[in-house]
Amino acid sequence: MKNYQLSAKDLAAFFEKVLSNNLRLIAPIKVKQNESQNVTKLKNKAHILFREIPSKDDLKNIVIDAYTDMSAKEIFFPRSEPVIEYTNKKSGVVIKDIDPQAKETVLFGARPCDAFGFSLLERLFSWDYDDPFFLKRREKTTVISLGCTSPLESCFCTSVGLSPMNTEGSDILFTPMSNNNNDKEDRYLVEVITPRGEKLIESIIGISSDLKNIFTEGNSLVQAKAAFENKVKEQMKRKEDFKDITEILKYKFDDSQLESETYRCLGCGVCSMVCPTCHCFDIVDEGEASHGYRMKNWDSCSFALFTKHGGGHNPRDMQFKRCRQRYMHKLHYYREKFADALCVGCGRCVKACPVNLDIYSVVYNLKKAYANNKNKEDKEK
Amino acid sequence: MTTTNINYSDLQQEIRDLSKDLLESKKVNIVIGYGAGPLNEKPIPTFITNAADVDRLLYNEHCYHNLSVYLTKAEIRPKAPWAIVVKGCDARSIVGLVVENQIKREDVFTIGMPCNGVKIEGNLPSKCVNCTVKNPANVSKVVSSIKIDSSAIIEQHPLHQDMEMLNKMSAEERFQFWKNEFDRCIRCYACRQICPHCFCNTCIAEKSTPQWISTTPGSRGNFAWNAIRAFHLVGRCVECMECSRSCPMGIRLDLLNHYLAEEVKNSYNFISGMDFEQKPPLTTYNLKDNQDFIK
Ligand code: SF4
Ligand code: SF4
Ligand code: SF4
Ligand code: SF4
Numbered sequence: 215m216k217n218y219q220l221s222a223k224d225l226a227a228f229f230e231k232v233l234s235n236n237l238r239l240i241a242p243i244k245v246k247q248n249e250s251q252n253v254t255k256l257k258n259k260a261h262i263l264f265r266e267i268p269s270k271d272d273l274k275n276i277v278i279d280a281y282t283d284m285s286a287k288e289i290f291f292p293r294s295e296p297v298i299e300y301t302n303k304k305s306g307v308v309i310k311d312i313d314p315q316a317k318e319t320v321l322f323g324a325r326p327c328d329a330f331g332f333s334l335l336e337r338l339f340s341w342d343y344d345d346p347f348f349l350k351r352r353e354k355t356t357v358i359s360l361g362c363t364s365p366l367e368s369c370f371c372t373s374v375g376l377s378p379m380n381t382e383g384s385d386i387l388f389t390p391m392s393n394n395n396n397d398k399e400d401r402y403l404v405e406v407i408t409p410r411g412e413k414l415i416e417s418i419i420g421i422s423s424d425l426k427n428i429f430t431e432g433n434s435l436v437q438a439k440a441a442f443e444n445k446v447k448e449q450m451k452r453k454e455d456f457k458d459i460t461e462i463l464k465y466k467f468d469d470s471q472l473e474s475e476t477y478r479c480l481g482c483g484v485c486s487m488v489c490p491t492c493h494c495f496d497i498v499d500e501g502e503a504s505h506g507y508r509m510k511n512w513d514s515c516s517f518a519l520f521t522k523h524g525g526g527h528n529p530r531d532m533q534f535k536r537c538r539q540r541y542m543h544k545l546h547y548y549r550e551k552f553a554d555a556l557c558v559g560c561g562r563c564v565k566a567c568p569v570n571l572d573i574y575s576v577v578y579n580l581k582k583a584y585a586n587n588k589n590k591e592d593k594e595k
Numbered sequence: 596m597t598t599t600n601i602n603y604s605d606l607q608q609e610i611r612d613l614s615k616d617l618l619e620s621k622k623v624n625i626v627i628g629y630g631a632g633p634l635n636e637k638p639i640p641t642f643i644t645n646a647a648d649v650d651r652l653l654y655n656e657h658c659y660h661n662l663s664v665y666l667t668k669a670e671i672r673p674k675a676p677w678a679i680v681v682k683g684c685d686a687r688s689i690v691g692l693v694v695e696n697q698i699k700r701e702d703v704f705t706i707g708m709p710c711n712g713v714k715i716e717g718n719l720p721s722k723c724v725n726c727t728v729k730n731p732a733n734v735s736k737v738v739s740s741i742k743i744d745s746s747a748i749i750e751q752h753p754l755h756q757d758m759e760m761l762n763k764m765s766a767e768e769r770f771q772f773w774k775n776e777f778d779r780c781i782r783c784y785a786c787r788q789i790c791p792h793c794f795c796n797t798c799i800a801e802k803s804t805p806q807w808i809s810t811t812p813g814s815r816g817n818f819a820w821n822a823i824r825a826f827h828l829v830g831r832c833v834e835c836m837e838c839s840r841s842c843p844m845g846i847r848l849d850l851l852n853h854y855l856a857e858e859v860k861n862s863y864n865f866i867s868g869m870d871f872e873q874k875p876p877l878t879t880y881n882l883k884d885n886q887d888f889i890k
Contacts, residue, residue: 294812478640482785484843509811568789568841575633
């Protein structure tokens with residue numbers, strides 16, 4: 215597929231074309247709290263979230279250089295949506311399917327880890343049952359990811375085999391680049407990765423010659439990208455390889471270390487809510503006896519209610535057992551079934567957990583203990 | 596000695612020594628304190644049951660969690676008697692829990708820390724600005740002999756202007772203000788899980804026969820959820836602001852709580868968590884209560 219080069223100052227022109235092509239544009243913006251008039255110099259908590267950019271005037275709100283608090287999974291798998299509508303008539307109950315309302319969409323600014331997360335979700339939502347809500351929206355969305363040039367201290371994508379400029383899961387990848395490695399990044403390398411991405415670029419630059427002029431030949435940047443990618447990887451603080459954790463976890467189900475590592479978990483579910491790959495949902499009916507909707511709402515295995523039986527028994531009766539489930543599912547069960555771990559190393563749960571429970575350090579500590587044990591056993595032999 | 600400077604390594608050592616004594620003498624089974632976390636400036640709640648492990652306890656200005664939430668959790672409750680590290684604000688929660696018969700006063704040994712404000716991601720939270728309990732009250736032991744100079748307390752609460760703003764609004768505008776906030780709620784219930792005073796075994800939001808609050812994230816259920824939670828905490832909330840710290844959607848729970856706390860102060864002359872002898876006004880009944888509103 216083709217590679218282009220786009221100057222950073224021309225990004226807006228590209229977005230304008232996306233909008234004038236009647237595509238829905240979604241990108242990260244700052245969502246403010248109701249204005250705080252604090253007399254102290256408290257930082258007003260602004261949240262960076264993926265939202266629709268309805269018009270040209272809103273383009274200025276797009277935030278390029280920050281990380282979003284919530285992942286972009288809600289574009290395909292919203293926190294709440296109706297799946298059927300029911301009406302109770304004299305003649306009987308009428309059930310109506312709901313149209314997933316999949317619109318042609320351009321999603322800009324997902325990070326490479328998020329984009330890989332979409333492909334993990336796709337494996338699940340097209341596994342034993344095709345989930346039309348997820349799949350139709352994914353099909354109509356062109357994902358333009360943004361390569362990471364300054365990962366956060368909580369990021370660990372390389373631990374799960376990804377990289378800050380990883381391409382899988384994206385349709386197009388924009389990587390900020392500079393003229394040479396030491397200058398400020400002022401351009402993007404635009405890598406077209408899938409036919410869907412190609413279609414978008416062609417439909418955009420095909421229609422106007424000014425756009426043809428701003429999307430110039432990009433092959434020359436590809437080599438520089440490899441060096442740049444390595445440099446950024448080097449700068450990352452968290453690099454422990456997660457590969458063998460699956461094997462270790464097989465023997466850790468009843469291990470007291472996993473219990474003590476997760477003892478402080480409060481069961482709030484924030485980790486699942488911010489996670490690009492957590493996908494559990496709850497089905498509830500909303501409405502009256504005469505008319506209403508069946509809803510699909512985000513759920514979390516951290517909630518006590520998640521496994522509580524009708525009769526009152528709860529097989530995961532302690533919080534650490536719920537937390538253990540989250541780690542086991544991500545790093546053991548999912549990998550056995552779908553080849554990859556269900557964690558892309560985005561670090562959102564690490565940042566959001568109110569008691570600083572940290573999946574990376576849990577894995578790190580488990581691995582360390584396992585290695586120590588093994589050493590001891592080997593010595594005894 | 597009155598001071599505004601705190602030598603944290605001294606305080607930390609005192610916590611360790613005291614914890615060691617308490618565990619060795621079997622006065623407590625567990626010490627709930629802070630330990631080093633995997634990331635800088637983010638200590639973690641830490642549980643020590645063995646006197647040999649007390650050196651895992653740490654104390655510095657980043658120890659912002661209100662640990663008293665753990666006392667009523669299924670894992671920790673059976674481990675009583677406990678020792679727990681508290682700042683003055685956290686000690687108010689302990690008082691609240693005792694007053695509401697959730698824990699026995701003799702079951703908890705509170706290690707009180709003098710505190711000149713914590714830092715959350717580098718910032719001084721608003722609760723610390725006008726804090727009146729920098730030198731903790733109602734604790735089993737105050738660590739160190741230092742006294743924090745609290746003369747710097749300013750007249751106005753940092754949320755005062757926000758309160759004024761709310762008061763100037765019409766009822767409709769105020770409704771819209773809160774609707775805007777609550778609409779963002781994703782119903783993760785972090786606010787409830789981290790709150791020491793949300794100790795119900797089954798929260799009203801989890802009741803299904805009948806259902807009281809729609810569990811679907813959306814205007815209707817979100818408004819009901821946040822409003823009911825606020826009502827349940829009126830006069831009980833100690834303004835530790837752990838809920839607003841934890842809310843991933845940045846909902847202005849700080850303002851909601853402060854508004855209600857002010858109402859309780861003005862109507863009943865009551866401040867929660869200050870006195871082992873006083874029940875929260877909305878949870879008690881007295882024959883002398885004013886009843887002329889019943890028609
Ligand atoms: S790990 Fe943290 S964010 Fe997740 S449920 Fe437990 S306390 Fe909440
Ligand atoms: S588990 Fe945490 S680090 Fe992994 S993908 Fe989910 S939010 Fe990101
Ligand atoms: S923590 Fe915030 S988002 Fe979560 S349930 Fe409470 S108010 Fe809603
Ligand atoms: S501030 Fe929030 S967490 Fe703290 S007591 Fe009040 S409601 Fe609970």
